Amino acid sequence: xxxxxxxxxxxxxxxxxxxxxxxxxFEAVMRRQERLVLVTALRLLxxxxxxxxASQEVFLRLYRNLGKVExxxxxxxxxxRVTVNxxxxxxxxxxxxxxxxxxxxxxxxxxxxxxxxxGAERQRVLHMSLxxxxxxxxxxxxxxxxxxxxxxxxxRALGSxxxxxxSQISKARVKMRDFVERYFRRRV
Amino acid sequence: xxxxxxxxxxxxxxxxDLAAAEAQAVERHxxxxxxxxxxxxxxxxxxxxxxQAHGEPxxxxxxxAVRARVMGQLERGxxxxxxxxxxxxxxxAAVALTVAVWPRPPESLLAPMPPAPVAPVAQVQVQxxxxxxxxxxxxxxxxxxxxxxxxxxxxxxxxxKLYTNDPNVVIYWITGSxxx
Numbered sequence: 543x544x545x546x547x548x549x550x551x552x553x554x555x556x557x558x559x560x561x562x563x564x565x566x567x568f569e570a571v572m573r574r575q576e577r578l579v580l581v582t583a584l585r586l587l588x589x590x591x592x593x594x595x596a597s598q599e600v601f602l603r604l605y606r607n608l609g610k611v612e613x614x615x616x617x618x619x620x621x622x623r624v625t626v627n628x629x630x631x632x633x634x635x636x637x638x639x640x641x642x643x644x645x646x647x648x649x650x651x652x653x654x655x656x657x658x659x660x661g662a663e664r665q666r667v668l669h670m671s672l673x674x675x676x677x678x679x680x681x682x683x684x685x686x687x688x689x690x691x692x693x694x695x696x697x698r699a700l701g702s703x704x705x706x707x708x709s710q711i712s713k714a715r716v717k718m719r720d721f722v723e724r725y726f727r728r729r730v
Numbered sequence: 731x732x733x734x735x736x737x738x739x740x741x742x743x744x745x746x747d748l749a750a751a752e753a754q755a756v757e758r759h760x761x762x763x764x765x766x767x768x769x770x771x772x773x774x775x776x777x778x779x780x781x782q783a784h785g786e787p788x789x790x791x792x793x794x795a796v797r798a799r800v801m802g803q804l805e806r807g808x809x810x811x812x813x814x815x816x817x818x819x820x821x822x823a824a825v826a827l828t829v830a831v832w833p834r835p836p837e838s839l840l841a842p843m844p845p846a847p848v849a850p851v852a853q854v855q856v857q858x859x860x861x862x863x864x865x866x867x868x869x870x871x872x873x874x875x876x877x878x879x880x881x882x883x884x885x886x887x888x889x890x891k892l893y894t895n896d897p898n899v900v901i902y903w904i905t906g907s908x909x910x
Binding site: 576580581585593594597598605664668669671686688713715719722 | 769775
């Protein structure tokens, strides 16, 4: 956060030299937070190119709001919130949700689908199941079960109440499990 | 309470999101319900697979690509801002120059006019005598005067006499009341 304050100060003071120093400091901030932003975006969007676009937008917003972010008590919560919002906007533009009814037929049939499914196939199904969730459910599940945030932290990042987040998480887990069960049942 | 009512709590239990008392209640129900055991197993399995699927690290080249794009955009954005700053500075300088060289009205028009000289007035002896009382007639009501308006028809024609260089030639221009 100290670096952020310096960047914000350089931005306020202005001048080419200050700006060059400010950009170097901002790049250092970006290096520290890039995993959080890019991985979260990838988990929310399921596609590395979309995740890179979203990350770029998140960091540009961070640069434009340096003064405001410096006053934020929880910088990471701010970053998660902006990442979720940017991914939500991007997902809404591209409409990449997969309804449960549109689950593709499995390539091959087997007596015990759970056992015979390869790791790669199961991962692919899980990715698809994430995309079948609503935006808020997906965000709650990703932040809680993949990013490892507490329910309280997820609520702060999403700007919701803890009760709402718990409801979204439980529904998302059940839907995801139903999606997987349904997929492998169709293989039989 | 049927198994549908337990579904949300079992889902929270699978991720370790229940308080101790609630977790014990779920455990007691699941121990006695085959359907909910299956649900709990499925939830745990899918969560585990999800974590494994997303546990793979992202290639460092992707991070570098994002950084390069962001920094490139900041550079372009800042250059644009500096270029605009020069444009604003030039506009301000041009306005200041225009104001400086703008022709002003002569000073005589701007200076305040001196007071006009006052001619000396000869002293006049005025003797005031008390006036005799005057009997004022009773006030009478004034009637509004009617203005005598001549009708346009009764107006005399206008005669315009134009002299030329030749003393023998004089042009008379007689116009009627309507200008015909």
